[in-house]
Amino acid sequence: MAISSIERPxxxxxxxxxxxxxxxxxxxxxxxxxxxxxxxxKLEDIQSAARVSASQLYHYFEDKSALILAVIxxxxxxMLGAHRxxxxxxxxxxxxxxxxxxxxGSIESQHCVGGCPLGSLVxxxxxxxxxxxxxxxxxxxxxxxxLRVGLExxxxxxxxxADIDAGSLAVSMLASVQGGLxxxxxxxxxxxxxxxxxxxxAYLRTLR
Amino acid sequence: MAISSIERPxxxxxxxxxxxxxxxxxxxxxxxxxxxxxxxxKLEDIQSAARVSASQLYHYFEDKSALILAVIxxxxxxMLGAHRxxxxxxxxxxxxxxxxxxxxGSIESQHCVGGCPLGSLVxxxxxxxxxxxxxxxxxxxxxxxxLRVGLExxxxxxxxxADIDAGSLAVSMLASVQGGLxxxxxxxxxxxxxxxxxxxxAYLRTLR
DNA sequence: TCAAAAATGGAGTGGCAACTACAAAAACCG
DNA sequence: CGGTTTTTGTAGTTGCCACTCCATTTTTGA
Numbered sequence: 001m002a003i004s005s006i007e008r009p010x011x012x013x014x015x016x017x018x019x020x021x022x023x024x025x026x027x028x029x030x031x032x033x034x035x036x037x038x039x040x041x042k043l044e045d046i047q048s049a050a051r052v053s054a055s056q057l058y059h060y061f062e063d064k065s066a067l068i069l070a071v072i073x074x075x076x077x078x079m080l081g082a083h084r085x086x087x088x089x090x091x092x093x094x095x096x097x098x099x100x101x102x103x104x105g106s107i108e109s110q111h112c113v114g115g116c117p118l119g120s121l122v123x124x125x126x127x128x129x130x131x132x133x134x135x136x137x138x139x140x141x142x143x144x145x146x147l148r149v150g151l152e153x154x155x156x157x158x159x160x161x162a163d164i165d166a167g168s169l170a171v172s173m174l175a176s177v178q179g180g181l182x183x184x185x186x187x188x189x190x191x192x193x194x195x196x197x198x199x200x201x202a203y204l205r206t207l208r
Numbered sequence: 209m210a211i212s213s214i215e216r217p218x219x220x221x222x223x224x225x226x227x228x229x230x231x232x233x234x235x236x237x238x239x240x241x242x243x244x245x246x247x248x249x250k251l252e253d254i255q256s257a258a259r260v261s262a263s264q265l266y267h268y269f270e271d272k273s274a275l276i277l278a279v280i281x282x283x284x285x286x287m288l289g290a291h292r293x294x295x296x297x298x299x300x301x302x303x304x305x306x307x308x309x310x311x312x313g314s315i316e317s318q319h320c321v322g323g324c325p326l327g328s329l330v331x332x333x334x335x336x337x338x339x340x341x342x343x344x345x346x347x348x349x350x351x352x353x354x355l356r357v358g359l360e361x362x363x364x365x366x367x368x369x370a371d372i373d374a375g376s377l378a379v380s381m382l383a384s385v386q387g388g389l390x391x392x393x394x395x396x397x398x399x400x401x402x403x404x405x406x407x408x409x410a411y412l413r414t415l416r
Numbered sequence: 417t418c419a420a421a422a423a424t425g426g427a428g429t430g431g432c433a434a435c436t437a438c439a440a441a442a443a444c445c446g
Numbered sequence: 447c448g449g450t451t452t453t454t455g456t457a458g459t460t461g462c463c464a465c466t467c468c469a470t471t472t473t474t475g476a
Binding site for chain 2: 035036037038039040113114115119120121122123124125126127128133136137140168169171172174175176177178179180182183185186187191192193195196198199200202203206
């Protein structure tokens with residue numbers, strides 16, 4: 001197999017300034033996409049919000065779907081970055097409630113607009129952009145893994161029975177998060193996620 | 209208050225043939241929107257699928273968002289029409305499992321493409337079409353109500369404790385459905401919904 | 417210091433897709 | 447019947463928005 005500077009033209013190199021501009025674009029795009037939906041977020045608006053010109057946007061991203069992929073990566077990092085520290089020390093039901101409050105608090109802080117920064121992208125991308133769908137699937141899997149490891153930690157600390165199926169529980173809890181956020185977004189009322197997470201936690205309490 | 213044939217121009221009257229055409233459009237739109245997403249579903253494709261011309265489409269619908277509203281109504285009826293009979297006779301855990309199988313079976317029959325006909329619309333519409341968001345919220349509320357009444361029936365039959373909070377349980381279960389379908393759609397694998405619903409049911413079993 | 421590379425400005429443009437205009441056919445009904 | 451309303455066909459048109467072009471400025475690194 002050839003090194004192929006033809007098939008894969010040398011990856012562009014960016015300066016620190018360039019990377020900062022790129023970051024500004026991704027952040028503006030993330031915000032606008034969250035607040036308006038993927039399709040309603042127009043590149044022109046993203047340009048204004050990031051204070052960049054069209055040529056800059058296309059200097060850093062091949063096209064809109066490449067930008068969307070970068071947004072998925074970014075939102076994944078934001079999300080996991082917030083959840084990781086809590087889930088890492090998941091050794092008690094108290095910590096689990098902290099985790100719930102983190103989720104409820106974050107959607108309340110945006111008045112339920114946008115819902116989940118990842119989940120709200122699924123409807124608009126899953127059937128029209130296979131690459132984006134795969135990226136979202138990866139993000140969810142990593143999120144699920146963090147949860148599973150956390151539950152295993154709780155189990156190892158004797159907070160949960162030894163025979164629990166941490167994998168299935170993690171999937172179920174992630175579903176409660178996603179479904180709860182989806183309902184809260186639709187209703188503009190955070191009580192749905194809170195209720196859904198409370199039920200998940202209540203179930204775990206029966207597994208002590 | 210005037211009768212106002214000005215502000216509200218006389219509602220159009222349709223013949224049977226007209227209604228049939230309208231129905232054909234709504235069904236084609238529903239299918240294409242489910243399979244491609246709201247935005248990727250182009251009116252031209254819907255016209256071809258329904259075998260109607262542009263003038264027909266605009267004869268029956270003001271614009272695309274009016275058509276989308278009709279699709280939401282239609283999918284709500286399809287959905288509730290399928291769930292109502294099962295939830296009406298919700299008197300045992302066996303029936304609850306039938307309900308789970310109904311959901312899992314329906315997404316499997318479409319190979320996880322599209323996810324929930326209602327839930328998958330939220331991401332694309334909630335932040336750009338307030339009317340559609342409200343319509344989706346109503347649909348979810350009715351779905352939730354059916355679930356709550358079903359759970360109350362189970363309670364009244366002695367299958368669940370007298371002190372359960374059927375309202376909260378219904379919200380939680382609906383969240384599990386939505387989140388599970390969202391994950392299954394993203395992963396193209398029905399096991400997520402199944403697992404999420406199994407957890408909900410397992411929790412209910414602890415409330416006997 | 418100076419050539420090469422990277423970053424930026426900003427005015428296009430081309431295609432697509434929602435929507436319209438206008439007229440003809442079909443169905444309804446008094 | 448015959449006038450009216452409903453339904454349908456065809457052929458636009460219009461605006462938006464993703465994307466391009468090319469020139470200029472800034473930064474880099476030897």
